[in-house]
Amino acid sequence: MRRSVLPVLWVVLAILVVWYVAAIPMNVREVLTQAERGGAQVWGGTAAERQERSALALVARNPGVAMAGWSQERPRLPVPHQVAVELWQSTVGEEVFGRRGFVQTGEFSNRSLITHAGITLGATVVGFLIGTAAGVLLAIGIVHNRAMDMSVMPWAVISQTVPIVALAPMIVVVLNSVGVQGLLPKAVISAYLSFFPVVVGMVKGLRAPDRMQLDQMHTWNAGTGDTLRKLRLPASVPYLFASLKVAIAAALVGTIVGELPVQRGGLGARMLAGSYYGQTVQIWAALLMAAVLAAGLVGLVGWLERRTLRAMGGAA
Amino acid sequence: MANAASLSRTAGPVIEAQGVNLVFQTADGPVQALRDVSLSVAKGEFVSFIGPSGCGKTTLLRCVAALETPSSGRLTVNGMDPDAARKARAYGYVFQAAGLYPWRTIAGNIRLPLEIMGFPRAEQDARVDRVLRLVDLAGFGRKYPWQLSGGMQQRASIARALAFDADILLMDEPFGALDEIVRDRLNEELLGLWARTGKTTLFVTHSIPEAVYLSTKIVVMSPRPGRITDIIDSPLPRERPLDIRESPEFLAVAHRVREGLRAGHIEV
Amino acid sequence: MANAASLSRTAGPVIEAQGVNLVFQTADGPVQALRDVSLSVAKGEFVSFIGPSGCGKTTLLRCVAALETPSSGRLTVNGMDPDAARKARAYGYVFQAAGLYPWRTIAGNIRLPLEIMGFPRAEQDARVDRVLRLVDLAGFGRKYPWQLSGGMQQRASIARALAFDADILLMDEPFGALDEIVRDRLNEELLGLWARTGKTTLFVTHSIPEAVYLSTKIVVMSPRPGRITDIIDSPLPRERPLDIRESPEFLAVAHRVREGLRAGHIEV
Amino acid sequence: MTLVLLAVAVWVGGWALNGWLTRGGRERLRAVRVAVPLIFGATILLCWELLVRGLDVPPAILPPPSRIGATFAGNLPVLWGDFVQTILKGAFSGLAIGVAAALAVAVLVDRFDALRRGLLPVGSFMAALPIIGVAPIMVMWFGFGWQSKAAVVVLMVFFPMLVNAVAGLADTTQMQRDLMRTYGAGYWATLGKLRVPAALPFVFNGLKIAATLAMIGAIVAEFFGSPTQGIGFRISTANGALQLDMVWAAILVGALAGSAVYGIITLVERGATFWHPSQRT
Amino acid sequence: QDAVTLQLKWVTQAQFAGYYVALDQGFYGEENLDVTILPGGPDIAPTQVIAGGGADVVVDWMPSALAAREAGVPLVNIAQPFQASGMQLTCWADSGIAAPADFANHTLGVWFSGNEYPFLSWMSQLGLQTDGKDADGVEVLKQGFNVDPLIQRQADCISTMTYNEYWQVIDAGVTPEELVNFKYEDQGVATLEDGLYVLEESLADPAFVDRMARFVRASMRGWQWAEENPEEAAQIVLDNDETGAQTIEHQTRMMGEVAKLIGDSTGALDPAAYERTVATLMAGGSAPVINAVPEGAWTTAVTDVALAAQ
Numbered sequence A: 001m002r003r004s005v006l007p008v009l010w011v012v013l014a015i016l017v018v019w020y021v022a023a024i025p026m027n028v029r030e031v032l033t034q035a036e037r038g039g040a041q042v043w044g045g046t047a048a049e050r051q052e053r054s055a056l057a058l059v060a061r062n063p064g065v066a067m068a069g070w071s072q073e074r075p076r077l078p079v080p081h082q083v084a085v086e087l088w089q090s091t092v093g094e095e096v097f098g099r100r101g102f103v104q105t106g107e108f109s110n111r112s113l114i115t116h117a118g119i120t121l122g123a124t125v126v127g128f129l130i131g132t133a134a135g136v137l138l139a140i141g142i143v144h145n146r147a148m149d150m151s152v153m154p155w156a157v158i159s160q161t162v163p164i165v166a167l168a169p170m171i172v173v174v175l176n177s178v179g180v181q182g183l184l185p186k187a188v189i190s191a192y193l194s195f196f197p198v199v200v201g202m203v204k205g206l207r208a209p210d211r212m213q214l215d216q217m218h219t220w221n222a223g224t225g226d227t228l229r230k231l232r233l234p235a236s237v238p239y240l241f242a243s244l245k246v247a248i249a250a251a252l253v254g255t256i257v258g259e260l261p262v263q264r265g266g267l268g269a270r271m272l273a274g275s276y277y278g279q280t281v282q283i284w285a286a287l288l289m290a291a292v293l294a295a296g297l298v299g300l301v302g303w304l305e306r307r308t309l310r311a312m313g314g315a316a
Numbered sequence B, C: 001m002a003n004a005a006s007l008s009r010t011a012g013p014v015i016e017a018q019g020v021n022l023v024f025q026t027a028d029g030p031v032q033a034l035r036d037v038s039l040s041v042a043k044g045e046f047v048s049f050i051g052p053s054g055c056g057k058t059t060l061l062r063c064v065a066a067l068e069t070p071s072s073g074r075l076t077v078n079g080m081d082p083d084a085a086r087k088a089r090a091y092g093y094v095f096q097a098a099g100l101y102p103w104r105t106i107a108g109n110i111r112l113p114l115e116i117m118g119f120p121r122a123e124q125d126a127r128v129d130r131v132l133r134l135v136d137l138a139g140f141g142r143k144y145p146w147q148l149s150g151g152m153q154q155r156a157s158i159a160r161a162l163a164f165d166a167d168i169l170l171m172d173e174p175f176g177a178l179d180e181i182v183r184d185r186l187n188e189e190l191l192g193l194w195a196r197t198g199k200t201t202l203f204v205t206h207s208i209p210e211a212v213y214l215s216t217k218i219v220v221m222s223p224r225p226g227r228i229t230d231i232i233d234s235p236l237p238r239e240r241p242l243d244i245r246e247s248p249e250f251l252a253v254a255h256r257v258r259e260g261l262r263a264g265h266i267e268v
Numbered sequence D: 001m002t003l004v005l006l007a008v009a010v011w012v013g014g015w016a017l018n019g020w021l022t023r024g025g026r027e028r029l030r031a032v033r034v035a036v037p038l039i040f041g042a043t044i045l046l047c048w049e050l051l052v053r054g055l056d057v058p059p060a061i062l063p064p065p066s067r068i069g070a071t072f073a074g075n076l077p078v079l080w081g082d083f084v085q086t087i088l089k090g091a092f093s094g095l096a097i098g099v100a101a102a103l104a105v106a107v108l109v110d111r112f113d114a115l116r117r118g119l120l121p122v123g124s125f126m127a128a129l130p131i132i133g134v135a136p137i138m139v140m141w142f143g144f145g146w147q148s149k150a151a152v153v154v155l156m157v158f159f160p161m162l163v164n165a166v167a168g169l170a171d172t173t174q175m176q177r178d179l180m181r182t183y184g185a186g187y188w189a190t191l192g193k194l195r196v197p198a199a200l201p202f203v204f205n206g207l208k209i210a211a212t213l214a215m216i217g218a219i220v221a222e223f224f225g226s227p228t229q230g231i232g233f234r235i236s237t238a239n240g241a242l243q244l245d246m247v248w249a250a251i252l253v254g255a256l257a258g259s260a261v262y263g264i265i266t267l268v269e270r271g272a273t274f275w276h277p278s279q280r281t
Numbered sequence E: 001q002d003a004v005t006l007q008l009k010w011v012t013q014a015q016f017a018g019y020y021v022a023l024d025q026g027f028y029g030e031e032n033l034d035v036t037i038l039p040g041g042p043d044i045a046p047t048q049v050i051a052g053g054g055a056d057v058v059v060d061w062m063p064s065a066l067a068a069r070e071a072g073v074p075l076v077n078i079a080q081p082f083q084a085s086g087m088q089l090t091c092w093a094d095s096g097i098a099a100p101a102d103f104a105n106h107t108l109g110v111w112f113s114g115n116e117y118p119f120l121s122w123m124s125q126l127g128l129q130t131d132g133k134d135a136d137g138v139e140v141l142k143q144g145f146n147v148d149p150l151i152q153r154q155a156d157c158i159s160t161m162t163y164n165e166y167w168q169v170i171d172a173g174v175t176p177e178e179l180v181n182f183k184y185e186d187q188g189v190a191t192l193e194d195g196l197y198v199l200e201e202s203l204a205d206p207a208f209v210d211r212m213a214r215f216v217r218a219s220m221r222g223w224q225w226a227e228e229n230p231e232e233a234a235q236i237v238l239d240n241d242e243t244g245a246q247t248i249e250h251q252t253r254m255m256g257e258v259a260k261l262i263g264d265s266t267g268a269l270d271p272a273a274y275e276r277t278v279a280t281l282m283a284g285g286s287a288p289v290i291n292a293v294p295e296g297a298w299t300t301a302v303t304d305v306a307l308a309a310q
């Protein structure tokens, strides 16, 4: 555990360095155009002509000017500290000093990423729970019923090749039309994405008991229910948790995708809004927030896994 | 000991097989796993089955336990058909690997069949205690299987099979995974246990000394098709210290078993 | 046979251990796996190591194969240090499980070390053919491992270790997973093979009869810490039919081994 | 109403038929194995058709499958163009680049332990990141063409593939590695003759995940800007024009492509890892 | 109170200020209405929402509403607050485009989802193909909903609204002199934008007509108030924006521009403008939006009642 802290720090550091370096050529064209508007002489001809030149050449020939790529207002690639500042301002800054912030109003501001992360989190958790429940039930059906096994499994695979994300707006609208609004349509999409790993993992897990263990149950004259409760389900727990970690990340993706078309808050809406108004820094901040959320959720499942396995007498 | 001996004569055969055949239908065609097997086991006997891999030892045990159904022939357990006996919980089955559930403590593992059979809680506790003491594991009930050595796990698995007081103990290479020294020790203990409880025991093994040391009757089997080639009633006394294994009677029986085996054995 | 015997006297010891200690640093503190192990093996000898689980048999073999490095003491193989011997491809190692790669045919598996060692293609084919015949598997080269029985897999694994003509054969419970009858058969074959090739062989086993039957020298070990408690030079002739195992000399050696084992053995 | 009842009857009938087919040894027949999922699919389609008609669902909400089928058949050239644009150009090129990069990095990571300990935690963090969010950024960087779609796909498939490949390369037993050592095998020999073959089952597992993700990524990225062609383009524009039959036809193209790719990978996997216990039964 | 659900065509912004103002200032309440405003988004088709029963009335553009009508969702225009079109093509001046005749051999960004029809109609009037760059054709991109393609010079022209995207280009540091704008209004291809639409069958119910009349009346009061108090209106919009992404400067400016498009509208549809829209759409080249002249696609029944009571 501790042995990996240092390497991780190195990798993160390397990413930051590459990020900063890359930002200069990424932003150079716009930087030059703006410098030109400000009256500066830049190498590379007109803005239209510069389009044809390589970014590296532009950086090399306009060394002083190009450094402004780290401090643009609407960069193509914002640098880490810009994202950090935005993250700070749209969380702590907004809540503490904002007109509608927590300090002023006693409620979280709708301009704050905390609110949006909360909205996304709610739908993700609900969707994840629905997806997990559906996945477990389906797996139980598949393990106990051969007709179901043979007919459902191929379609479960095919279901995942349907570009559900493209369907998201339609699902939202259709559910809207039957009066289902708010969190649930998003949760349905995240449930759809998260049920598959659970089915696959649970089918494997429920089938993990070997012939000997099943025979043992048989010699005790145990019924299907007893075998499920006392053998198959406990045996499937490690498989379940492995799937849950994948499923919760998928659920988060589902929620965010479900939030894209409906501008009713959430990190997905926030990313898209950032895109509408050319606020790249805002997109990156929302992305980072989503990554933190994802890491937190996966970490939480991991923690639950360790606790459960320990409670089940695990050697680990 | 006297106890076991007296019990062993009380009634008719506990297990009776007559002309049992079993054919498995496989993708490569039918496999005759048992051919014309006839055998009679009296109450309180300790019967070992020995034979090369694939000769049908496990299959025969599974037929007795109603885990397989013979294709033809007659097989009765306690005078009923094996499935009725299974439902009457007539036997405890011990497999090669201890097969304890890692998520249950030793006591929890032993309690498992009792829960399934619906014993009341207090009765469960009493029985778990009793069999733990019987296999010399008192005090280990709260441990998890992986905290015990292989030999102790195997004893716990025997305790589990004994907990619900089945008449018949079926053991399929229970000590196959253990090293020889541990095995010697458990053989001695199993013999003691058998003497104390008087349970009719069917025991599958690959080890000639083990078979000879434990049994009142040794069944030698041969593969392709699986059949019985020799049934040896042991002349050894019921009281058997470990070094009986260097006695001439012992060696004589072992020799007969080995010859029987070699005759039936084909290609490795 | 005569061949092996004559070879065995030609030179100084092939393996020489003096006061070898090995301590593993584990999370629960240091574990002394080997304590003050001294041993000398001459060319062409067949040395068995026997002892309860955890007594360091495997560790000792791994030290010889340069897969572990002793914490202290002197260990030489062919007069060099073990890692130099490894690079000189001084030995073939056979593990308990056959450990064949499932994605290669039997021939492909045997060819693997030859490919790595850069033998020319024609030479590879010739050698594969030769060792397949040696272990009686001619005709099975195109099969995949899982299509063969356990005994056949184990023979293939021995063939693989023989293919590149190492001086020393290290075998760690090669027959542990097989049943007694198959094991008898392979023991006989291994003895024949050894006679034909005259390879110095170190052999780990749990089985007393196996150790006594095969070896010119038996090393009895004892655990916690792992050490040598007895070294027995076998008085048995080199020519050994299977039923030598019922001879008094055999039983005497077996008895001595068993006593040695029991002395070193603690709790089951 | 009768149509709704009919739908219920079809559902029950379909299951009864499948139940019968999968009992009594019939399930071992090859034909039955193929037929059962098909019957199930047909049952769903039939129920869908009957329910949509029976409940008078407006076609602007959910068209019946028969209309989707007709639209699909009637617009093959258009849909083929979309398929080429999105799947062949966007998804496949991205998949190829992403997988190749992941495999190369996996070998590096496997080689240098510090890299593994550093990169894998960061990698699993990135793998959980909703990459969809970078689609607008990629469109901004790489333009409207398939290149931006490929870029999204590369990012989506890279980490799942990397994690699987690294796990695969490490999936050797101590014994197998020791064996290679006793042969005096160097790093590359061990890699080529032991680690890579041992990693194949994992690599295929990763490929299956990656292929599905690639389809989704390429389609979704088109929502943020595209030429006037592509599955995502078709879905969003047809949806705006209330041509839901066209929307579903485009989705069908995506699903067919996804299933075909999945099927092909499965076949190749069966050939390449024939030795793995999971393929042997 | 009577419940009314309004589905907007786009995200919460000053483009819809009138409705938010009417809600916020209690104009709806005074008409005894309980109004819910649902914001839209790029992939929300208001026509679909109303067809599915998710809204009573929607804000939509006439091309998309008429297309939906042909597709079997019988929408009827009941009011038309926006009199003029705010849509335009914004081009780089240095790309050599000075007049529509110069479009040939350039890349143009266009919004789809129903907004492409006036554009296609325009191009066909100009005699330009839309399937690739050449001497008599243009390359068309499905533009996302931001101005990046222009800024990054991936397109020479992009679609903008006078009240929104155009200012984003300016905000990105571009000076107006660097740009050339072609308003649809000036090119004679304008179509009616943000109108209010309901399902035809609902109008058979006099109670519904009455409810809509009150709704339109209150909404127009909202628009009037918004035009008079642009800063407050922008603030109201901001308060209602659930994404929290809007800025007050941009919304205030947008309010000013939107006010120009509404002008002195009473909410009643101008039949001449309707005819012009239909003509533009019918002229739409190879794939016209609508194939037949629509019948009964608008009514003054609601505005008549609404205006009479004023």
Ligand SMILES: Nc1ncnc2c1ncn2[C@@H]1O[C@H](COP(=O)(O)OP(=O)(O)OP(=O)(O)O)[C@@H](O)[C@H]1O
Binding pocket: B024, B025, B026, B031, B032, B033, B051, B052, B053, B054, B055, B056, B057, B058, B059, B060, B226, C179
């Ligand atoms: N379920 C089955 N289906 C098909 N063939 C089977 C089945 N079970 C066992 N067999 C075959 O029946 C024969 C007898 O098998 P069985 O397991 O009884 O042998 P065994 O004597 O227990 O062998 P071992 O010593 O290896 O345990 C073998 O040839 C085996 O392959």
Ligand SMILES: Nc1ncnc2c1ncn2[C@@H]1O[C@H](COP(=O)(O)OP(=O)(O)OP(=O)(O)O)[C@@H](O)[C@H]1O
Binding pocket: C024, C025, C026, C031, C032, C033, C051, C052, C053, C054, C055, C056, C057, C058, C059, C060, C226
């Ligand atoms: N890599 C290791 N790290 C820590 N301890 C080890 C390691 N390998 C072996 N040991 C310990 O060293 C001791 C000797 O182990 P070894 O495997 O040599 O025993 P063995 O005689 O081969 O036993 P077995 O008969 O079970 O194979 C044991 O206590 C074992 O737990």
Ligand SMILES: Cc1ncc(C[n+]2csc(CCO)c2C)c(N)n1
Binding pocket: D240, E009, E010, E015, E041, E042, E043, E044, E111, E112, E113, E115, E145, E161, E163, E164, E165
């Ligand atoms: C699906 C859809 N696509 C594009 C537009 C065009 N449009 C009209 S208003 C507006 C907001 C910015 O001013 C935009 C982009 C639309 N209405 N709906």
Ligand SMILES: [Mg+2]
Binding pocket: B057, B058, B059, B172
């Ligand atoms: Mg068996």
Ligand SMILES: [Mg+2]
Binding pocket: C057, C058, C059, C172
């Ligand atoms: Mg060992």
